[in-house]
Amino acid sequence: MIRIYMNRWFSTAYHYIRMIRDNPDGETFRFYGTHPDIQHLSLLAADHRETEPPLLGEQYAQFCADYCRRHEIDLFIPRLHMEEIARHIHLFDEVGTRVMVCRDLPLLDAMTVKDRFYEKLRATDVVDIPAYEVVDTPEAFKQAYERLSAEGHRICFKPTKAEGGMGFRIIDNNRNPLADLYGYVTLSTSFEQAYSALSAADRFDDLMVMEWLEGPEYSIDCLASAAGELLAAIPRRKSDGRKYVLESVPELLDISNKIAKEFRIPYAFNIQVRYNNGIPKLLEINPRMSGGLYISCLSGVNLPYLAVKAALGRPVGPVEPQFGITASYIEHPLVLR
Missing domain, CATH: 3.30.470.20 (ATP-grasp fold, B domain)
Known part of the structure; x- marks a missing residue:
């Protein structure tokens, strides 16, 4: 029997576990999962589940390695803090647990920060990337918006480090605020609304102002x-x-x-x-x-x-x-x- 550990995954990990169990080779698996919410849907298909502590950096990697040691885990499939786990991969090597993670740290770090990875791609002919600028002040946001608009682009923006659609917005200056109140929640906002919100701080976490595809x-x-x-x-x-x-x-x-x-x-x-x-x-x-x-x-x-x-x-x-x-x-x- 193969023991697999998954830490703080999306709820769709429920499907992954079922697919791994339902394999054509007749392999048997025992699944272990941790999450801050012990009733999270990602844990429902697991055989063993535990509450995950609020740790960061090396402490978090050490927690995961200790968990693997205690439960004699054969394979660890991480999602949360993949970079820290890869950075301290020796902890898992020492307890004999394989880890499904990219061990190329510079590459892994770049992929988790969007503009850094875009810069890495600029030197290749692998794939086209959108026009973009990275900003961290209200004035820089305004200037980037104006420059990209002058090039004929519709504009959107998102944090350089975020999963999924977190923080993503499309700038649409033709929206009707009253109609918005009576309509569905939307990802669109006007430039003035975005600029006003960002102006609440002198400096904010990096945003990519970019071409809307x-x-x-x-x-x-x-x-x-x-x-x-x-x-x-x-x-x-x-x-x-x-x-x-x-x-x-x-x-x-x-x-x-x-x-x-x-x-x-x-x-x-x-x-x-x-x-x-x-x-x-x-x-x-x-x-x-x-x-x-x-x-x-x-x-x-x-x-x-x-x-x-x-x-x-x-x-x-x-x-x-x-x-x-x-x-x-x-x-x-x-x-x-």
Whole structure:
């Protein structure tokens, strides 16, 4: 039996655990999970769960390593504080636990800070990136907005270090504030509203003021070997509402191959791109399983299990995703233990 530990994951880790258990090789697994909320949905499929303490840096890595030692964990699949875990990877080597994480620290650090990774990409021809500027004062925000607008771009902004859509806003100066009050919550804001809010402080955490990409958005779930050799790439296009389409798009598969060859990201990672004027431009790369990975698995590829095989040093055979699939999801009631 193989023991796997997952720390503070998204709720969709519930699906990953079930997929790993439901594997074609008949492998048996025991899952361990920690989270500050003992009733978090990510823990429901785990066999053992514990409350995670509020620690940072080396102390957090030491907590995870001690947990692995106490429970004789074979494989640790981290999400929270991946950089700190990779920085102190020797702690896990010492207790004999494999870790599904990128050990290239400069690369891992760059991928978690969006502008730093964009700068890394500038020196390559791997993928186009949006026009952007990084700001940390209200006046710099105003100047960046004006410069990018003068170049003909619609503008959006987001923190340089954030997961998912946290802090992301689109500038739309044609919004009607009264209509907004009676409508749905929106990601749009006017320049004046954003500038006024940012002016509440002399300086704020770095924001990327950037070109708003208005075309189709794709999330590409990738599977790679321990050495970073790409084994599969599954583009998932965001469609209307909750619909997603799994599509074989040659230029996106080519971008995935180029990124894999350039950076050698191991196991599982996710590339997010969006088109503008027919050109796919990079939004970000996440060096982990994505929140929507379970939808990409409808291609017939059990990505979580194959990533586990790769992390355990086992061979992964040929992978042939099925495309042309439209998919969605619905809520399902669960009893909290």
